[in-house]
Amino acid sequence: MEKHWLLRARDSSFLRDPRARFGMAVLLLALLLALCAPLVAVDPSLQRDIVATRFLPPLSTDQHGTFHLLGTDRFGRDVWARLVFGARVSLGVGLLAVLLSVAIGLAVGAAAGFWQGRVGITLLGLTDFALALPRVVLLLLLASLWQPSAALVIMVLGLTGWMTIARLVHSEVRTLAARPFVESAVALGVRGPRVLVRHILPNALTPVIVAAALGVGNAIMLEAGLSFLGLGVQPPTPSWGNLIASGRDTLVNAPWVATAPGVALVLVVVAATLLGDAVRDRLDPAQRR
């Protein structure tokens, strides 16, 4: 196989792709803000004076002389600060959950597509079984079985999110296994798992990378959704989902409370998606878009 493109230092065409630049810029900025949260905002749990500063619109200064870039919510908490501290939770949960589901999905899908006999049918059955579980009900139940927490959300999202990837890998591997170049590899004496790992999987990776990038965005959205329903990260710990939920009741008199975390969420998911697209095109130059 060719040397991996990320290892080729002088290859800069990836960085000239506007989607890659936008995606990386937004994600890096979000990660940086999340990591340096205490430097760019006051920890929301340390804020006081609830009554005097509630419902300030964006770009206003309260009577203590504190500037509020995105305004304040009904408890007088700075929306920007909650957004930045919420990014830590939302981004972390999304990334870890996808890592978990990609690992499971790749293993199950590849095995099911390659060993099509009893192994394949069993694994496909397992995948269908997991797919048929009503995810939201499962999440509702798990959240009531254990205390809702970030770790629980990661586990639940990871364990309920691998099936799409498994199915994509499975159909890709099945199609590839019937291709002439795989047959010739077999004819040349390459054996079982080696065919899968050296000849089939590298060609099946494109949809996995795209699905993983989309999955990061999706996981961040689902975490937000769960927190929105009150089943994810629990307030007062801010996550983008429970920030949107807390702004729901004040939509009429303080629309910025729900709007700001939503816009942040959309920006990050768009960035992850575009970066995934750019990576895909770079990995597979034959299909350069």
Added chain:
Amino acid sequence: MLRTFVRRALAGMAVVMGVVTLMFFLIRMAPGDPALLLVGPTATPEQLVAQREALGLDRPLPDQYATWLSRFLRGDWGSSIATGRPVRAMVSAAWPATVSLVGLSLVLSYVIGIIVGAIQATRGGRLDTTLSVVTVTLFAVPGYWLGLMLVMVFTYWMRALPAFGAAGLDADFLTGWDRVADRLRHLALPLTTLTLIGLGGTARYVRGAMLDVRNAPHVAIARAKGLSPLQVVVRHVLRNALVPVLTLLGLSLPALFSGAVFIEAIFAWPGVGRIMVEAVGARDYPVIMAATAVSATLVVLGNLMAEALTAWADPRLRAAEPSAGAA
């Protein structure tokens, strides 16, 4: 081909059974006692025991399971612990609302998505870039947030569309077209939300799949034969590109139902999702089980249908030996 399909159908039934069984034991493992919720916190221990006995909750779990299963299969779905209403009546009253919402948005988002994706893949250039920005944004928008934003604009600011329920309070007094219009006005915001968030993903997928196929040898041959560009696109590119899209269709059904749960919560839409959320909160075992069984069956059916369609669209998956040439 038929044998494979029958085998997959049997496997599908096994899946539904497995889901229902898992769910049965899982909800009984969860803390919370429906009898306690029913008699209230002031009840004496004797009352609680009597209530549990009346509901059959004092018997061993496998025993409860066997009873529930045999009744369920015979069509006796019991009645709700929380409200006392027959479960079948509850589910059949709620089901049309969910199916009409999910079904309409599925059709709309796939039709519009395939058209937009096909335009992007064939036109390219600035139009493609613009549409890409639009679809990727739609893809990234969380449904409940988009719903809230639409409510903010169309209900609170413009006061144009209702944000709650499936019909107005006065719906029973309306006749003819007024009634239809009232329904449509209530459907507008939830349907728009679900369609918009589904559309982005489909368009992106179709565009990608068509571009994948565009460079395949058989397309070059079709062009070389002198077929018109439209014929090449429809017969040779789009048809091949639809294979992964069909797989996606089967996969997106459960996600769509899950998404509908959020949308139903936002818009107070009287569907199965809302019943489910309420039932889980009240530990209403018969209702949870019925809703689970029905939605699991639908998901399995959707996957079977997608698989059959995929086999129809891609002869290579039907044949025992691969055909050479087409890539």
